[in-house]
Amino acid sequence: MMLDTVLGLNRFENGPVDVERLAIEYSAKTAPATPIREVIDRDLPGCVGALVYSDTPPRQWGIVCSAGQSAGRRNFTIAHEFGHYVLHRRMIEDGGEYDGGIYCDEGNVHRGEGPDIERQADQFAANLLMPFNDLRNLLSARTRPDFEVLGTLATRYGVSLTAVILRWLEFTQTRALVVVSNEGFAHWAKASEAAFKSGVFIATRANVYELPSAATAVTGDHSDEAKTGILRPGGCWFSEPVLEMCIRSDRYDREITLLHLEDNGPYHHDDEPLEDTINLFHRTDRNRRLDKT
Numbered sequence: 058m059m060l061d062t063v064l065g066l067n068r069f070e071n072g073p074v075d076v077e078r079l080a081i082e083y084s085a086k087t088a089p090a091t092p093i094r095e096v097i098d099r100d101l102p103g104c105v106g107a108l109v110y111s112d113t114p115p116r117q118w119g120i121v122c123s124a125g126q127s128a129g130r131r132n133f134t135i136a137h138e139f140g141h142y143v144l145h146r147r148m149i150e151d152g153g154e155y156d157g158g159i160y161c162d163e164g165n166v167h168r169g170e171g172p173d174i175e176r177q178a179d180q181f182a183a184n185l186l187m188p189f190n191d192l193r194n195l196l197s198a199r200t201r202p203d204f205e206v207l208g209t210l211a212t213r214y215g216v217s218l219t220a221v222i223l224r225w226l227e228f229t230q231t232r233a234l235v236v237v238s239n240e241g242f243a244h245w246a247k248a249s250e251a252a253f254k255s256g257v258f259i260a261t262r263a264n265v266y267e268l269p270s271a272a273t274a275v276t277g278d279h280s281d282e283a284k285t286g287i288l289r290p291g292g293c294w295f296s297e298p299v300l301e302m303c304i305r306s307d308r309y310d311r312e313i314t315l316l317h318l319e320d321n322g323p324y325h326h327d328d329e330p331l332e333d334t335i336n337l338f339h340r341t342d343r344n345r346r347l348d349k350t
């Protein structure tokens with residue numbers, strides 16, 4: 058809301074949030090004795106980001122990013138560590154369990170897994186980089202976007218495709234899931250609230266989930282159709298049919314599979330307006346067909 062007020066509601070037309078500059082300038086103005094001095098890239102074995110502080114008070118802070126992250130993932134990592142600075146720095150400074158700072162792994166930063174403070178920093182980052190008021194103006198909560206639409210949003214917000222999919226899953230009123238896999242096994246999965254409430258989800262924490270043998274992520278047949286959507290019959294992923302969209306990330310050696318399910322009756326968020334907002338994106342014919350079913 059502060060950024061909207063200062064930079065205008067159309068601020069994303071000029072590019073994503075410059076989170077590195079924001080973290081340094083905001084902390085210098087609001088906590089001049091204990092600011093974030095710099096954002097640096099280093100080897101961080103097992104971690105993707107850290108918020109570290111100087112040995113002696115008044116503490117000087119620094120954000121460390123694991124070297125080699127894509128620009129989108131790096132932005133989200135900085136926003137997550139900035140979230141720890143804004144929300145948790147006193148706890149981190151005083152807590153005996155933090156030795157010189159807080160170190161966050163991929164699950165902490167990109168999916169908010171772990172202690173509550175990780176979920177809070179993850180939400181801070183998502184709210185800062187991908188505010189719902191902007192997303193809502195671009196995409197109806199009932200739209201079933203494909204990777205092209207989601208990729209456009211990822212560019213707009215300067216984040217990874219995965220980050221924008223997770224944000225969209227929080228926002229959508231449709232039933233959908235994302236599955237990130239490697240060599241045919243789910244690394245992790247996340248369902249929209251509507252899908253979860255209808256009993257459609259994939260549990261990956263306690264179980265090893267093997268993807269269906271027909272799934273593109275397993276066959277490796279990454280055709281254009283596999284990216285825009287293949288209708289899989291009931292019995293493949295779930296007892297009901299799904300529209301499966303899959304792309305592969307060579308950089309991270311993973312497949313991202315998006316599963317769209319048909320609506321099964323009205324579902325409403327308590328805090329969402331029911332009417333659709335204007336959809337600025339052109340939906341695919343396939344999505345339209347699915348909408349009508």
Ligand SMILES: [Zn+2]
Pocket residue numbers: 137141159160161165166174175178
């Ligand atoms: Zn963290």
